[in-house]
Amino acid sequence: MELEFAQLVALLSALWWPFCRVMAMLSAAPMIGEAMVPISARVLLSLALAVVLMPISQATALTVDPWSMAGVLAAAEQALLGFVLGLAFHLAMAVITVLGFLLSSQLGLSMAVMNDPMNGSSSDVITSLLSMLCMLVFFTVDGHLLFVQVLGSSFKVWPVGAGIAGLNMDTVAYNLAWVFSAALLLALPVIFSTLVVQMGLGLLNRVAPSLNLFSLGFSLVTLFGLFMLSQILAHVPAHYLRMTQQVLDMIDRGLKSGAGHV
Template structure:
């Protein structure tokens, strides 16, 4: 029994699987290390098969050398697009790091191997909350839709122009700190005013030892007011998801 094999479809789907798998290993929420690597790889192949009807038509089989170069090109393309999404969502982690720094939690720093985050309590809390919101709000579906649209701009036998993603990375990195300050800004302002107040107290009544009082006061203020920042995270994650989709589309244009 002869089973016909469409090598053009097989090659095109394989190249698409390389791009999607590289993307899933870097882009949130799929980059979370709690998800086994084999599941990410299987999901990447499944997405590539689902997109095969869009990527295979018009594809011509390549020789061995050009095919290997095309594999590397798809690996670079998927990694760049995934890194763009990662940088976009790093604003939430940076906001948590600022709160830990100003609130005095930075002394209890630890490493979370699953989130691949090195930070204190609010850094990991914000990162985990953003991940949960991204899954529960189906934001991951928008990110995958942006990835699917990248195949229309850069086919599986093409190479992404590196100047555009690099330009977007520079612009996004410049906005990263601003976004983090905007997220944690109200709480940082309160903690800054608390520092000023404790400084004035130490000048008026040195016997109170305002330096020793500073740690429990700032920790209490952080715990009491951090809920307002957490309540704003759903809107923040929604806006970051839209930004990530725009970066995906803009990165391949």
């Protein structure tokens, strides 16, 4: 049975709306949206997820002509919704990135950088180590399935063509302060311990000025900081899971507030 042109256009338009939202979310989401994932693989994954989510999106979607100005605005709305959801998931990974930068700066390792294929730029070794650790934890707890679950719920709260009246975009902006505070709290043990070592070396330098503590102190601070890093490294996955749960709670509140406007 051959499909008529009108049926083919309706099928493609039904696939287009979830594809825009999924593609925007995967482009802003952690791990999957990094530069190490090719754009072609991201597009194919978005297309597969769009086919899976097409029945959910069509169950609540309003009738929108994809070739009209309303269709262009609806596509922009889907891209904005997906980008905000992906950015919310990116907050937890941003905490780990800021934490790695703080630790590297405190230990004196920020002078040595390496090529980061995930972000397409150079980063320090500690940030890359913590990022790889959190990536393993994310996929271990089936974090990629949370993406699909959140996307399916978003189509029920913000249907295609219904607008974004219930989208609280300021919530994501306000949580940027939480990123810096959480990273600072995680880095405080290393920062305080290295400060104590530097103060002790300063007092020792006043007692014995003949000692060359400038070159010796750098090595001692780095070694003691690496020891403290090994102590807190075992607790980073648990903190990352709690931060991810906080992001999910934030998205859940956003979905509930959005449902009140539908």
